[in-house]
Structures are given as C-alpha cells and as structure tokens.
Amino acid sequence: MKSVESKIVEAIKKISKGVLIFPEDFQELGTSEAVRLALHRLEKETSITRVAQGIYVRPKSNKYIGNLIPSAEEVAEAIAKRDRIRTLPTGSYALNALGLSTQIPMKIVLLTDGSPREIKVGKRTIKFKKTTPKNLSAKGKISKLVIQALKEIGINNQTTIEEERIIELLKKEDPKHIMHDIKLAPVWIQKIMKKAL
Structure with a gap:
C-alpha cells in the first residue's frame, strides 16, 4: 500500500515544471486533509513551492535568477480555468494588458461570475470581484x-x-x-x- 504522499510525489513528477498545482488535482489519491498535509510536507522539503494559499508549483529554475515562480496573471488564469469561471481584467490591469500603461499593477482586479475573493501572490494581490453577466x-x-x-x-x-x-x-x-x-x-x-x- 503506497502512502498518499508517495502517490502525490509520483503524480507531481509527471506535471511539467512551471505548471500550477492545486490540492484538487489529487482528490482521487486521498482525503482532502491527507492531500493538504502531503503537499505541506513536500513544500517543507522544497520539492514544490507554495505560490499562494492552496496553490503550488514545481518551479522552473534559471541559472542566473534561481527559481521562477508563475506570475500573478498566470495564477489568476489557472484559478479561472480550475473553477470554470469567466474573468475580465479591469482598471489599471486592463490598461497594462492593452499596452496603454507600462505600470505593472500590484493589485489585479478581475470581474468574475465566480465567488468573490482575494489571493496574495508574493507582493501582488488578485481580487476576484463579482459582477453581472452583462459585464x-x-x-x-x-x-x-x-x-x-x-x-x-x-x-x-x-x-x-x-x-x-x-x-x-x-x-x-x-x-x-x-x-x-x-x-x-x-x-x-x-x-x-x-x-x-
């Protein structure tokens, strides 16, 4: 009988470096508590890096700057895909996405039909703001x-x-x-x- 952790380790090895990992990816391997604990231990061993609450990655590494962590934009995209929600950049994030501003917003605000929440990714914040279907x-x-x-x-x-x-x-x-x-x-x-x- 393999432990939940060893099954997760095997599964993670098959995931390309740089791809975001969510606890839900391993729900068939054990209880949510067992998965959470296994991911926490793997993070402590530095096999994976915690990007934000409940989001991990096997970081790609660069010989000059070390480990490369996915950007807040990539995290937002991965969450939208996982939760099957629609999102729409607003404010300074929309200006930046169109190239009308060179400022990289510290707070990314996305309108969504999913649940509203805020996630910290490093020094940046992603805010999912509930909106009407029309928007x-x-x-x-x-x-x-x-x-x-x-x-x-x-x-x-x-x-x-x-x-x-x-x-x-x-x-x-x-x-x-x-x-x-x-x-x-x-x-x-x-x-x-x-x-x-």
Missing part, C-alpha cells in the same frame, strides 16, 4: 479590454495618443465582435469604438 458578455478579446480600460481612464480624460492606440488595437478585432460589444459600453465609449469600424 462578462463581451465577445471580443480586445474590445472587452478596451471598454474596461476606457472606464478606468474616465470620460473625456483619454489623450489623442491613447484614443489612436485604442482604435488601432480595435482594428485587429473581428468587426462582428466590436458590433456586439459596442452595445454593452457606455455611450461615450461607443463613440470611440465606432471609429474603428
């Missing part, structure tokens, strides 16, 4: 970010350069998606988006 119904990858980024900039606060950049980005979006997403935006944002069509 998550935008189809375009770029247009949904544009709506959130412009909301962050605020009405009449965008510079000509920002507006030109937004229009340029929207031109890479499927026009069908823009047509759909325009209806979800405030009127002043609709005016800017229409310039891309």
Whole structure:
C-alpha cells in the first residue's frame, strides 16, 4: 500500500515544471486533509513551492535568477480555468494588458461570475470581484479590454495618443465582435469604438 504522499510525489513528477498545482488535482489519491498535509510536507522539503494559499508549483529554475515562480496573471488564469469561471481584467490591469500603461499593477482586479475573493501572490494581490453577466458578455478579446480600460481612464480624460492606440488595437478585432460589444459600453465609449469600424 503506497502512502498518499508517495502517490502525490509520483503524480507531481509527471506535471511539467512551471505548471500550477492545486490540492484538487489529487482528490482521487486521498482525503482532502491527507492531500493538504502531503503537499505541506513536500513544500517543507522544497520539492514544490507554495505560490499562494492552496496553490503550488514545481518551479522552473534559471541559472542566473534561481527559481521562477508563475506570475500573478498566470495564477489568476489557472484559478479561472480550475473553477470554470469567466474573468475580465479591469482598471489599471486592463490598461497594462492593452499596452496603454507600462505600470505593472500590484493589485489585479478581475470581474468574475465566480465567488468573490482575494489571493496574495508574493507582493501582488488578485481580487476576484463579482459582477453581472452583462459585464462578462463581451465577445471580443480586445474590445472587452478596451471598454474596461476606457472606464478606468474616465470620460473625456483619454489623450489623442491613447484614443489612436485604442482604435488601432480595435482594428485587429473581428468587426462582428466590436458590433456586439459596442452595445454593452457606455455611450461615450461607443463613440470611440465606432471609429474603428
């Protein structure tokens, strides 16, 4: 009879380095308490690294900077995938994702249809904020970010350069998606988006 820990060790060896590991990945190997304790021991032995509460990784290593831990963005993506929830970057995170800001936000705020919570990843925080289905119904990858980024900039606060950049980005979006997403935006944002069509 193999112990829960040795089964988990075997399973972890099959997971590529850099891929996030959740206790739920091993639920068929033992009780949630046994899995939690095994992961805690493996972290103490440094076989895995704890990225955030209940999230681990077999870190990739770099000869110059040592262990590479997944970014807060990668953690947010992995949680969304695990929980099968939709998320949408907002605020300064949306601005950064579009390249309208070079500042890397310390707090990532994501609108979600999942449960609201806050997770610390190193010095950064991921906040999942509950929102209405309407806010998550935008189809375009770029247009949904544009709506959130412009909301962050605020009405009449965008510079000509920002507006030109937004229009340029929207031109890479499927026009069908823009047509759909325009209806979800405030009127002043609709005016800017229409310039891309």
